[in-house]
Amino acid sequence: xxxxxxxxxxxxxxxxxxxxxxxxxxxxxxxxxxxxxxxxxxxxxxxxxxxxxxxxxxxxxxxxxxxxxxxxxxxxxxxxxxxxxxxxxxxxxxxxxxxxxxxxxxxxxxxxxxxxxxxxxxxxxxxxxxxxxxxxxxxxxxxxxxxxxxxxxxxxxxxxxxxxxxxxxxxxxxxxxxxxxxxxxxxxxxxxxxxxxxxxxxxxxxxxxxxxxxxxxxxxxxxxxxxxxxxxxxxxxxxxxxxxxxxxxxxxxxxxxxxxxxxxxxxxxxxxxxxxxxxxxxxxxxxxxxxxx
Amino acid sequence: xxxxxxxxxxxxxxxxxxxxxxxxxxxxxxxxxxxxxxxxxxxxxxxxxxxxxxxxxxxxxxxxxxxxxxxxxxxxxxxxxxxxxxxxxxxxxxxxxxxxxxxxxxxxxxxxxxxxxxxxxxxxxxxxxxxxxxxxxxxxxxxxxxxxxxxxxxxxxxxxxxxxxxxxxxxxxxxxxxxxxxxxxxxxxxxxxxxxxxxxxxxxxxxxxxxxxxxxxxxxxxxxxxxxxxxxxxxxxxxxxxxxxxxxxxxxxxxxxxxxxxxxxxxxxxxxxxxxxxxxxxxxxxxxxxxxxxxxxxxxxxxxxxxxxxxxxxxxxxxxxxxxxxxxxxxxxxxxxxxxxxxxxxxxxxxxxxxxxxxxxxxxxxxxxxxxxxxxxxxxxxxxxxxxxxxxxxxxxxxxxxxxxxxxxxxxxxxxxxxxxxxxxxxxxxxxxxxxxxxxxxxxxxxxxxxxxxxxxxxxxxxxxxxxxxxxxxxxxxxxxxxxxxxxxxxxxxxxxxxxxxxxxxxxxxxxxxxxxxxxxxxxxxxxxxxxxxxxxxxxxxxxxxxxxxxxxxxxxxxxxxxxxxxxxxxxxxxxxxxxxxxxxxxxxxxxxxxxxxxxxxxxxxxxxxxxxxxxxxxx
Numbered sequence: 073x074x075x076x077x078x079x080x081x082x083x084x085x086x087x088x089x090x091x092x093x094x095x096x097x098x099x100x101x102x103x104x105x106x107x108x109x110x111x112x113x114x115x116x117x118x119x120x121x122x123x124x125x126x127x128x129x130x131x132x133x134x135x136x137x138x139x140x141x142x143x144x145x146x147x148x149x150x151x152x153x154x155x156x157x158x159x160x161x162x163x164x165x166x167x168x169x170x171x172x173x174x175x176x177x178x179x180x181x182x183x184x185x186x187x188x189x190x191x192x193x194x195x196x197x198x199x200x201x202x203x204x205x206x207x208x209x210x211x212x213x214x215x216x217x218x219x220x221x222x223x224x225x226x227x228x229x230x231x232x233x234x235x236x237x238x239x240x241x242x243x244x245x246x247x248x249x250x251x252x253x254x255x256x257x258x259x260x261x262x263x264x265x266x267x268x269x270x271x272x273x274x275x276x277x278x279x280x281x282x283x284x285x286x287x288x289x290x291x292x293x294x295x296x297x298x299x300x301x302x303x304x305x306x307x308x309x310x311x312x313x314x315x316x317x318x319x320x321x322x323x324x325x326x327x328x329x330x331x332x333x334x335x336x337x338x339x340x341x342x343x344x345x346x347x348x349x350x351x352x353x354x355x356x357x358x359x360x361x362x363x364x365x
Numbered sequence: 366x367x368x369x370x371x372x373x374x375x376x377x378x379x380x381x382x383x384x385x386x387x388x389x390x391x392x393x394x395x396x397x398x399x400x401x402x403x404x405x406x407x408x409x410x411x412x413x414x415x416x417x418x419x420x421x422x423x424x425x426x427x428x429x430x431x432x433x434x435x436x437x438x439x440x441x442x443x444x445x446x447x448x449x450x451x452x453x454x455x456x457x458x459x460x461x462x463x464x465x466x467x468x469x470x471x472x473x474x475x476x477x478x479x480x481x482x483x484x485x486x487x488x489x490x491x492x493x494x495x496x497x498x499x500x501x502x503x504x505x506x507x508x509x510x511x512x513x514x515x516x517x518x519x520x521x522x523x524x525x526x527x528x529x530x531x532x533x534x535x536x537x538x539x540x541x542x543x544x545x546x547x548x549x550x551x552x553x554x555x556x557x558x559x560x561x562x563x564x565x566x567x568x569x570x571x572x573x574x575x576x577x578x579x580x581x582x583x584x585x586x587x588x589x590x591x592x593x594x595x596x597x598x599x600x601x602x603x604x605x606x607x608x609x610x611x612x613x614x615x616x617x618x619x620x621x622x623x624x625x626x627x628x629x630x631x632x633x634x635x636x637x638x639x640x641x642x643x644x645x646x647x648x649x650x651x652x653x654x655x656x657x658x659x660x661x662x663x664x665x666x667x668x669x670x671x672x673x674x675x676x677x678x679x680x681x682x683x684x685x686x687x688x689x690x691x692x693x694x695x696x697x698x699x700x701x702x703x704x705x706x707x708x709x710x711x712x713x714x715x716x717x718x719x720x721x722x723x724x725x726x727x728x729x730x731x732x733x734x735x736x737x738x739x740x741x742x743x744x745x746x747x748x749x750x751x752x753x754x755x756x757x758x759x760x761x762x763x764x765x766x767x768x769x770x771x772x773x774x775x776x777x778x779x780x781x782x783x784x785x786x787x788x789x790x791x792x793x794x795x796x797x798x799x800x801x802x803x804x805x806x807x808x809x810x811x812x813x814x815x816x817x818x819x820x821x822x823x824x825x826x827x828x829x830x831x832x833x834x835x836x837x838x839x840x841x842x843x844x845x846x847x848x849x850x851x852x853x854x855x856x857x858x859x860x861x862x863x864x865x866x867x868x869x870x871x872x873x874x875x876x877x878x879x880x881x882x883x884x885x886x887x888x889x890x891x892x893x894x895x896x897x898x899x900x901x902x903x904x905x906x907x908x909x910x911x912x913x914x915x916x917x918x919x920x921x922x923x924x925x926x927x928x929x930x931x932x933x934x935x936x937x938x939x940x941x942x943x944x945x946x947x948x949x950x951x952x953x954x955x956x957x958x959x960x961x962x963x964x965x966x967x968x969x970x971x972x973x974x975x976x977x978x979x980x981x982x983x984x985x
Contacts, residue, residue, distance in 0.1 A: 169645055182567055187641045189567065190607030201532075241529030244492065302530065311607070360530045 092153035093143070093319065096167070097136070097177045099156035107133050116140050120335075122342035124278045130343040131275060135198065136177045138330060138339055139307060139323070146326030148319055168192060171312025174319060179305035181238045191311050193320030196327055197304035198336065202361040203346060204301040206239075207293030208248075208271040209284055210264060217270045218294055222354050225297065231260045231269040238303040239273055246299060246356040258286075265289050273299055278344035298353045302360045396425040400434060403441075410588075412445050436462050436474045440481050447485050448627075452673055453683065455485050476505035476517075483520055489673060492528040499524060515544045515551050519558060526562055534562045550587045553579050557591060560598040569605035572598060593623055593631040600638050609642040616642070629669070633662035774856040776834055777841035785855045785863065789921060792853070792865065793909075797916070808913050812874035813924050814864040814906035815932045816844065816881065819940040821860035824900060832892045833860075836900065839890050847881045863925070871908050871947055871976070878904045878943045879978055886941055901941030905932025912948050912955065923961045930964045934975065934983060942979045949974035 109126055110133045111119070119137055124130045140152050154177060157167070167173035169191040179198045208230065210217040220228060226247040232239050234252045243250040251269045253260055264272050276293065277284040284291040307327075309320035330336050340346040355361070399422040406415045419438055426434035443458035459482045466474035483498035499521045506514045518541035525534035538559045556579050563572035576599055584595050596619040603612035616635045623632055636659035643652035772784030792811065800808050818824075818840055825833040837860060844862055848854050853865035864881075866874055885902045892898060907927040910916035919927075927946050935944040946964060948955075950972055960967055965985040967973040975983055 170647070183565070186565070186567055187604060187638070188645065189569070189605040190609060190612075190642075191645045194567070237529075245528055245530050247493075302532075357530075359533060361532070 092151045093148065093174065093315070094153045094155050095139070095175055095177045096157045096173050097132075097154045099158045106130070107136065110137075117144055120338075122339040124343050126278075130278065131340075131345045132178060134339050134343045134345060135179055138198065138327075138336060139177055141335070142307075142326030142330050143319065143322050144326065145329045146322030146324065148322035148326070165192065165308070168308060168310040169312065171310045171314070171316065173310060174313045174315055175307065175309040175323075180308050181301075182304045182306055183237050183241075185306070185308055188308075193309040193311055193316060193323075195307040195309070195320070195323050196331070197306055198327065199305035199340075201302070201304050202300050203340070204303070204305065205276065205298045205347070205350065205355075206242075206273040206301060207276045207282060207298055207350065209274045209291040209293050210271045211267065212283065212290035212292045214267060214270065218292065220294060220297075222297060222356070225356060228271055228294075229269045230271045230273060231263050232273065233260070238301045241303075242299050242301050242357055242360075243273070245302070245360050248356070261286055261291070264291065273301075275345065276347040276350055278347070282347070282349060293350075296353045297356055298350050299356050300358075300361055302357065392425060392429055396422070396429055396431065396434070399425060403438075407441070412448070415441065416445060432465065432469045432471065433474060436466050436469075436471070436478065439465065440477060443481060443485070447488065450669065450673065452485070452489060459485055472505050476502040476513075480517060480520060483524065487520075487524050487527055490527075490670075492524055495524045496521070496528075510544055512544075512549070512551050515541045515555060518544070519551065519555050522555075522558055522562070526558065526565070531562055531565045535559075535566070538562055550591065553584055553587055553595070554591050557595045557598055560602070561594065564598060564601045564605065567605065569602045573602045573606075576602065589623070589626065590628055590631065593619055593628055593635075597631055597634055597638070600635065604638055604642055607645075609646045612642045613639055613646075629662055629666050633659055633666055636662055777838055777856050779841050779845070779854050779856045779862070781856055782858065782863075785853065785857075785865075788853065789865075792867070793921060796867070796909075800916070805913065808910075809868055810870075810913065811909045811921075812864075812866045812869050812871070812906055813909055813921065813928045814866065814874065814878055814904050814943075815857060815925065815928045816862040816864060816878075816902050816904045817932055817936070818860040818885075819901045819903055819936070821900070824898065828892055828896070828898065832896075832898075835892055836890050836898070839888065840885065840900075840902070843884050843888055844881060847877065847884060871945060874906060874908070875943060875945055875976055875978075878906060878945075882941060882943055882978070903932055903935040903940050904943035905929060905935055906943065906945045907931060908945075908947060911957075915953075915955075918955050919957045919960070923957050926961045927964055930961075931975065934965075934968075934985065935977065935979070938977070938981070938983050939979045942977060944979070944983065945976040947974050947976065948972065 106126060110124065110130060112125065116137055117140065119141075122130075122134055122137070136154070143152065157173070165185065165188050168176065169188055182194070182197070185192055185194060208228065217228065226249070228248045229251050230243055230248045231251045231253050232243050233254055234240050235254060240250070240252075248271075253263065260272050263269050271294065272291075274284060274291075274293075276282050276298075282293050307323055309323060310316045313319075327336075337346070341348065399418060402418070403415060403422055406412070419442055423435055423438040426432075426438060439458050439462035443455045443462065446452075446458060447455035459478060463475065463478035463482065466478050479498045479502040483495045483502065486492070486495035486498060499517060503514075503517045503521060506517045518537050522534045522537035522541060525531070525537055528534075538555065541555045542559065556575050560572040560575040563569070563575060576595065579595060584592050596615055600612045600615040600619070603609070603615060616639045620632060620635050620639070623635075626632075636655045640652045640655035640659055643649070643655060646652075772780050772787065774781045796809060796811060803809070818836065821833065821836070824836055837856075840860075841854075841856065841862065844854055844864065848864055848866070851867055853863070855863040855865070857863040864878075866877065869877065882902060882904060885900065888899070889897045890900060905928045907924050909919070909921050909924040911919035911924050911927065931944040931946045934946075935942040938944070946968070952972060960973070964973060968975055968983075968985045975985075977983060
């Protein structure tokens, strides 16, 4: 179902005077309610507290907020209008390449945009290398898997979509066995629930015990173990879009300011994307980061 | 394929010379011939041709114990097999090479075998194993700081790149570049690899700088795969920079060059790159064409990869199952050995037990034998003792007999002089004891009387010795009849007898002797043939102690001599008479020798007194 909603950025009196910037969001990630709930009536540009008031992952929402704040700080004061687009896959950038889409409100894995760098403006990393951590979520009733120690992870099977290149790379650099599955995210979770596989890599969920409750079934991460997704994430702006260049410039500028102010990290931490509960957990693929330093 | 040819060449050049040292001339020559050919073919990338004689080369190497060549031959064959997709064989041969090098303790070749295995495992996408293998190889070459050090790090970097761990790949690549001894193709390869990593990280400017270090004229001379990768990286730089035309141009030229070659992976990447570039140029038809080609290449690659994976699984399965079988066999062997050992132990124990029993048996037998021996011995001893006792008894008897015989005169049955000598001292001692406590008036004495048959010689002469003997026998009987048991009657010699009488006074003795004399004179001596005769005897006697007050003054010999003297007197004066000599005075000083010698003088002097049955005055 195609769902479109508009969000007007209301700034004093000049709101109606400027045409809106249309930024795409993915229609299959329908989170308008959660977005509204997160804002809770607050002005998006004045948000300094990113603390989540709901369970689950809030990365998409935080990115949407950061994007708007960055554009504004970079001088792009036009209101932002979000447009939900039914993309076949989030690795296809046709609209961005062609310039029919200005930009996407989500950050992209750098790896996915490599071949299109010539057609895209790529922002500085929003999520830096090593920042993106995921848990190995197992079914809450799979006690055996939950009790595995770091040294026993070679016994663990993890479902992964090979199209998620970064996830794939992360997994093959761990001792775990990757079970590839190309299909909907929900079905992969169902595989975990049905014990077809032991685990799935999922962003740490905000909430008690980091548990993820999906359609009444509880999933929980294996304690003291986390995986780093070995790539950076960036906002991309179409080079072929007429507003592309100025928006990209504003974005780069604004992101720098946000970074300097520590807003980005604060946002990730408060929202639970950078989860303090797992701060001291062991990174299974630590070697992929260590070598960088 | 990386510059394995040149690597082989280096290795062969390094070791070639030494390897032939111990070979026999002809075989050595042949091996050398094949080896030279081998090197030349590798150099000329004539891999499949080498396969036609690789076995001969290996055989020669084996026969001449040129281990390095043997290992090389395995590594080479494995490489060819792997290159053409025969992964199972590749795994096997590489493992042979590794085992050979390891068993020979050749660390260099072990490192090379690990490198080959790492390459193989990387192609089979078993990255963790590949990393382990390359790590071994790096361990050996780490401090070498040679082109091979670079090569090992390069391969580590390649494996990391294939694994998608770009920062690790970059670090390994930096290490490869930091080796000072870099020369030739490896250097270019390192640069290309480094650029590939940078491109994965989106740093196309740095990648371009890196590629600028590579001389295009040199790269055209190097291996095809390296060349392809160089241009692919270059095209990627252009693509990421948005220079689509140049990207397409670069990629297309390489696609044309590599058409119908085995570098399918690089072709697919080039095709996708071209499609991307065309797509971004909005050349959709062309983009579609190349995307289609890419899709075909990728399909083929997928098939190949799938096949490889199956083969890999099979190869590993076979290798594993072989290993498992070997393990099982070795376990089985160990078990058997253990059993054998146990059996041996049991047998040994049994033997030991047997030996113990045997020993115990022997000991018991020995004990029994000893006891038996002791028993026998005892018995024998007893018998012996008995015998000894018997013999002793017999001996005693015979001694007695002998004694008796030696003390007895065979003719008369009387004691002889020997007997007398043996008992006289006892008699005297007895006398001395008896006299010891008696008063002088009651002192006892012994009377020594010498009795001699008168004219015995005449009897012998006229009647023969037989008659003489008869006379002697009968004479001695008379003497016996007239003597008491306590008296000693001795055949003193010839026809002379000695009669020692105790407890008799001088007179009583004279009386007894007179009776003897009469009995003899009265006796009718019977001879043979009913003859008979008469004869007389003379007796001389003296008493011991000769002087009662001084028993020690005259010993018994002297007393006998005096008795003998008296006998002479009897004979000289009459015959058939008895004469006794006794001291007549109370003289206390006697010269016993002189008295015995000159008794006649003492008789004449009256110091001695004679007693006789001769009525006439005795002549001295």
